[in-house]
Each structure stands twice: as structure tokens, then as C-alpha cells.
Amino acid sequence: MEHLQTRGISLPRLGLGTFRMHGDVCRAAVESALALGYRHIDTAEMYGNEEAIGAAIAEAGIERSDLHVTTKVWHENLAPDAIRRAFDASLKKLRLDHVDLYLVHWPAKDMDLPAIFETLVKLEDEGRTRAIGVANFNVALLNIVVEEIKAPIACNQVEYHVMLDQTPLRRYLAARSIPLVAYCPLAQGRTASDQTLMAIGRKHGASAAQVALKWLLDQEGVAAIPKAARRESQKANLDALNVGLDDEDIKAIAGLPKDRRCVNPGFAPAWD
Structure with a gap:
């Protein structure tokens, strides 16, 4: 497994997303993923599954230093005391003494960015999170965080897949050596039935979803966290690492529509 080095942490480029997985299903999924070799688990307070993930991690008995855990603070909890x-609640549920990455899950319209990042930096200084970052921040917001506040963010986690262009955001992050962590990397299942991706997959003995995932992971500075509850899907995502896309494949993928955003809640920022 390749890793991205960012702000003192080593981030496995393929992780397990856990949104909408709960209880025993979530616990079993995380146990399965860890047994297969996954070492990057992504969660959030809003997901309501940190307890299940904590139980799975405790059961797995993996050295803490070998495991990367990301969680996030919800946009309604961005006052310093609420953060x-x-x-504290996330850490207790996860049964950990620290997380590896703590993110602002979504920006809020009335947020006090300097106060937010002062609080996050203190958590990092205390050793309770090894690094801090953001999710769902557009270029304008990143510019405030990175250029004005000079917050040491380790990533921006955003929706990114073969059907959504993120070129301006990617260029901004790449110029500053900040990784992009792609959620919904399979466009919530839409990649599986795409004819172009299926044709590329047939050429390489792979599925359309594996082609879509490898397209992301072939990009410098990009990690991906596909959700996968079933062991078969988890293994298929790992096996995507072995797919070799050629220039013809990349050109065909470039021709796909790039305007299919899957996640766009009412509180989302104005996307660039």
C-alpha cells in the first residue's frame, strides 16, 4: 500500500469509508477490512458509528502505530468549546488516546475560522490528534485557511471521481503539497454501470469500479476512501491497485461527463 506523507503523518492512499454504516454491520465491515490489510479507517461524529469502529479496532489487536484513523467535527459544533x-466524545467512542487526523467536516456560514483552527492546533499540540485538516472546503475557503491563517492542514477531503471535475481544487492543493482525499470515489455506484469504464475494465480483466478507483489513485497527491461493507467489495477495491491504465484509457476517461456531483447539501459552500 502506498502512503502520502503530509504534516508528519503517513496516510494510506486507499482507506475504508464508513458513512451510512452502523452497529454490527459497521463493526463487521471494519473487522473485515482490517483483516484484509486496510490500515486507513475514515469516520465522523455525524456518522453515528464511532463506537462500532472503536469496538472493531479493539478486537483487531493491530499496533496503534500501524493504523490511521480519521474522524471529523460536524459543522454545527465549530465553536471552540463545542469542538x-x-x-472528547469521538475519542471516547473510538476507544483511542489519539486520532491521526481530525477534520472540519463541512464549513459553516457563520464560522470563526481563526478560533476554529486555534482550537484544532491546540488539540494537535496536546498530542490528541496527530494532524488536522478540512473537508468540503472550496478554493476561496482554503485560501483563507492556508494563506491568511496559515493553518497546518494535512488534507482536504472532498467528493472526487471520474464523473466530477475538481481541477481548480486539485491544482490549488498540489501547488501547496496538500493531499486531496476523495470520498464517493465510485460516484455512489454510478461508475459500475458506465459503458466506457466497463470497456476499459474488460481490456484489463477488471471491473468498471476498479478502473474508476485506479484512475484516482494514479493521480499524485490523491487518496481515496470508498465505502464497502462487504468483504468482496473491500477486496475488489484493494485489487484495483493492480490495474494498469494506459494513455488510451486515460483519454477515454477524460471524455466522460465531469459534472455529476453526488453530495450537495443545502449548507454546502459555493463550489468553484
């Missing part, structure tokens, strides 16, 4: 309460 601390949310963080």
Missing part, C-alpha cells in the same frame, strides 16, 4: 466536547 472540544465533540472531540
Whole structure:
């Protein structure tokens, strides 16, 4: 497994997303993924599954230093005292003494960015999170965080897949050596039935979803966290690492529509 080095942490480029997985299903999925070799687990307070993930991690008995765990603070909890309460609750549910990456899950319209990042940096200084970052931030917001506040963010986690162009955001992050962590990397299942991706997959003995995932992971500075509850899907995602896409494949993928955003809640920022 390749890793991205960012702000003192080593981020496995393929992780397990856990949104909408709960209870025993979530616990079993995380146990399965860890047994297969996954070492990057992504969660959030809003997902309501940190307890299940904590139980799975405890059962797995993996060395803590070999495991990367990301969680996130919800956009309604961005006041400094609320961040601390949310963080403490997440850590307790995860049964950990620290997380590897703590993210602002979504920006909020009335947020006090300097106060937010002062609080997050303190959590990092205390050793309770090894790094901090953001999710769902557009270029304008990143510019405030990176250029004005000079916050040491380790990534921006955003929706990114073969059907959504993120070129301006990718260029901004790449110029500053900040990784992009792609959620919904399979466009919530839409890649599986795409004819172009299926044709490329047939050429390489792979599925359309594996082609879509490898297209992401072939890009410098990009990690991906596909959700996969079933062991078969988890293994298929791992096996995507072995797919070799050629220039003809990349050109065909470039021709796909790139305007299919899957996640766009009412509180989302104005996308660039």
C-alpha cells in the first residue's frame, strides 16, 4: 500500500469509508477490512458509528502505530468549546488516546475560522490528534485557511471521481503539497454501470469500479476512501491497485461527463 506523507503523518492512499454504516454491520465491515490489510479507517461524529469502529479496532489487536484513523467535527459544533466536547466524545467512542487526523467536516456560514483552527492546533499540540485538516472546503475557503491563517492542514477531503471535475481544487492543493482525499470515489455506484469504464475494465480483466478507483489513485497527491461493507467489495477495491491504465484509457476517461456531483447539501459552500 502506498502512503502520502503530509504534516508528519503517513496516510494510506486507499482507506475504508464508513458513512451510512452502523452497529454490527459497521463493526463487521471494519473487522473485515482490517483483516484484509486496510490500515486507513475514515469516520465522523455525524456518522453515528464511532463506537462500532472503536469496538472493531479493539478486537483487531493491530499496533496503534500501524493504523490511521480519521474522524471529523460536524459543522454545527465549530465553536471552540463545542469542538472540544465533540472531540472528547469521538475519542471516547473510538476507544483511542489519539486520532491521526481530525477534520472540519463541512464549513459553516457563520464560522470563526481563526478560533476554529486555534482550537484544532491546540488539540494537535496536546498530542490528541496527530494532524488536522478540512473537508468540503472550496478554493476561496482554503485560501483563507492556508494563506491568511496559515493553518497546518494535512488534507482536504472532498467528493472526487471520474464523473466530477475538481481541477481548480486539485491544482490549488498540489501547488501547496496538500493531499486531496476523495470520498464517493465510485460516484455512489454510478461508475459500475458506465459503458466506457466497463470497456476499459474488460481490456484489463477488471471491473468498471476498479478502473474508476485506479484512475484516482494514479493521480499524485490523491487518496481515496470508498465505502464497502462487504468483504468482496473491500477486496475488489484493494485489487484495483493492480490495474494498469494506459494513455488510451486515460483519454477515454477524460471524455466522460465531469459534472455529476453526488453530495450537495443545502449548507454546502459555493463550489468553484
